[in-house]
Amino acid sequence: MDKHIEISMLWQIYGKLLTDKQYKVINDYYNNDLSLSEIAENYHISRQGVRDIIMKGESKLFEYEEKLAIMKKTQKQEDQIQLILSQLSEIKDNSSDKKIEKILNEVQKELSVLA
DSSP states (O other): OOHHHHHHHHHHHHGGGSOHHHHHHHIIIIISOOOHHHHHHHHTSOHHHHHHHHHHHHHHHHHHHHHHOHHHHHHHHHHHHHHHHHHHHHHHHTOOOHHHHHHHHHHHHHHHHHO
16 A cells, blocks of 8 residues: 555544644645645744654554554455455346345445445
8 A cells, every 4th residue: 555545544543643733744744745845834843843743643653553453454344345245246146036136235235335
C-alpha cells in the first residue's frame, strides 16, 4: 500500500490520539497536499520543525496500529465481505429458484452496505 494512503487511513482512525499540532500538520501534509514550506509558513515554524512533527506523528500512528490493529482488522473484514458477496453472486447465478434468489438479493444488499 502506498505510504501516503496508509498514513491518511491511519490518521482517520487514530488521528485524534495525536497532539493537536501533529493532527493538523499531518492532515495538511497528507490530506491537503501542502508542502513542508507551506505548512512551516502557516504555523510559523521551520521546515525541519514541520518534518519532526510529521515523523513523530507517523511513528505514533504506526505504533497505535501495531498495538490495536484496527486498520488491519477492517481491511480483513472488507475482504471477507467481498468474498461472501462474490460467492452469493455465484450461487444466485446458478440457481433457478426465485425464492432463493430473493433471499440472496436481500443478503447481498445488506452486505453491500457494510463493504
